[in-house]
Amino acid sequence: MTVSIEKVVQERWRLEHLIENNPAKGPPLESMGLVGWDKASSCFVRFGGNNLGSSSLAYSPGWEGDRFIWTIKRAAAADPLVRWMYIRSTATRMEVIWERSTDGAAWVRTRQAECTKVP
Helix, strand or coil: CCCEEEEECCCCEEEEEECCHHHCCCEEEEEEEEEEEEEEEEEEEEEEEECCEEEEEEECEEECCCEEEEEEEECCCCCCCEEEEEEEECCCECCCEEEECCCCCEEEEEEEEEEEECC
C-alpha cells in the first residue's frame, strides 16, 4: 500500500492519495480524500472517492491513543456502517483496517494493510 499526503489550501487541508495493489484481495484500490478540521462540529472530516465508483463523507474525533478511527456517514439507514482505522505500532509503522457493521456493535474486517513511513 502506498499513501501520500500533500498540504493544500494554505496548509489547512490535506489531500490523501492511497493505492493498494494486492491481487489476492481483488482489483487494485485507489482512493483520494480531502481531510481537514471542521470547527463547527469539532472533528476531522474527509471527503473521498475511489476507483470502485464510491464516494464517502467520514468523521473522526482524531487520535485516541494509538488509534485514529474514521466512520463513514451513511447515505441511507439501510446502508451498512463502514469505518477504517489507522493503528500506530511504532513511529514509522501503522496498520490500516477497514470494517463493516449492520448494527454498530459487531464489526467485520473487510481489508487490512500495513504502512511504513518513507523518510
